Amino acid sequence: MIDIVLADYGHPVHAAALVNLLDAYARDPAGGGQPLSDTVRAGLPAALAARPQAFSVLAFDGAQAVGLINCIEGFSTFACRPLVNVHDVVVAASHRGQRITQRMLARVEAEAVARGACKLTLEVLQGNAPAVRAYEREGFAGYQLDPAFGSALFMQKPL
Numbered sequence: 093m094i095d096i097v098l099a100d101y102g103h104p105v106h107a108a109a110l111v112n113l114l115d116a117y118a119r120d121p122a123g124g125g126q127p128l129s130d131t132v133r134a135g136l137p138a139a140l141a142a143r144p145q146a147f148s149v150l151a152f153d154g155a156q157a158v159g160l161i162n163c164i165e166g167f168s169t170f171a172c173r174p175l176v177n178v179h180d181v182v183v184a185a186s187h188r189g190q191r192i193t194q195r196m197l198a199r200v201e202a203e204a205v206a207r208g209a210c211k212l213t214l215e216v217l218q219g220n221a222p223a224v225r226a227y228e229r230e231g232f233a234g235y236q237l238d239p240a241f242g243s244a245l246f247m248q249k250p251l
Contacts, residue, residue: 093153094153094158094159094192094195095151095153096149096195096198096199097151098147098149098150098203099147099148099149101137101148102137102141105157106137106150107137109160110137110140110148110162111136111137112157113150113160114128114136114162114180115127115128115133117160117180117182122220122223145164146162146164147165148160148161148162148163149203151196156184158183158192159184159192160182161180161181161182161196162178162179162180163176163177163178165209168211173208173209173210174204174207174208174209174210175204175210176204176207176209176211177214178212181193181196193223193226193230194226194229194230197230200212212232214232215246
């Protein structure tokens with residue numbers, strides 16, 4: 093039986109699950125193919141705990157952590173309400189295809205509603221077709237204000 097829980101960053105089991113699942117994702121080609129640094133591994137749970145706008149959802153199969161979603165609350169100026177960005181989504185390879193992402197996203201949505209959020213946002217690589225399909229099944233779609241201007245693009249500038 094899969095249990096879906098809101099992570100407690102101060103709980104050693106939750107902190108280890110978060111770091112280990114995120115590291116597995118980072119090592120995967122879809123996550124960049126590089127392990128998390130020792131600094132990130134050591135500091136991430138406390139850094140997230142220090143940010144009230146962050147929350148994470150974990151999936152456990154018994155004692156085994158099998159899924160993670162990290163979220164960061166932002167703000168929609170157009171709605172004058174918070175929004176929640178789904179920042180990382182990880183499901184262990186051994187548990188893919190079991191709709192764990194669907195169940196974790198439902199818990200994320202419940203937390204977002206409790207925080208008064210107007211929407212969920214996320215970024216996904218175009219080549220990650222299984223993830224794109226999973227998100228579309230859950231109601232996510234491309235974003236545009238006016239079709240004449242096209243869809244929004246996700247961009248970054250490393251600092």
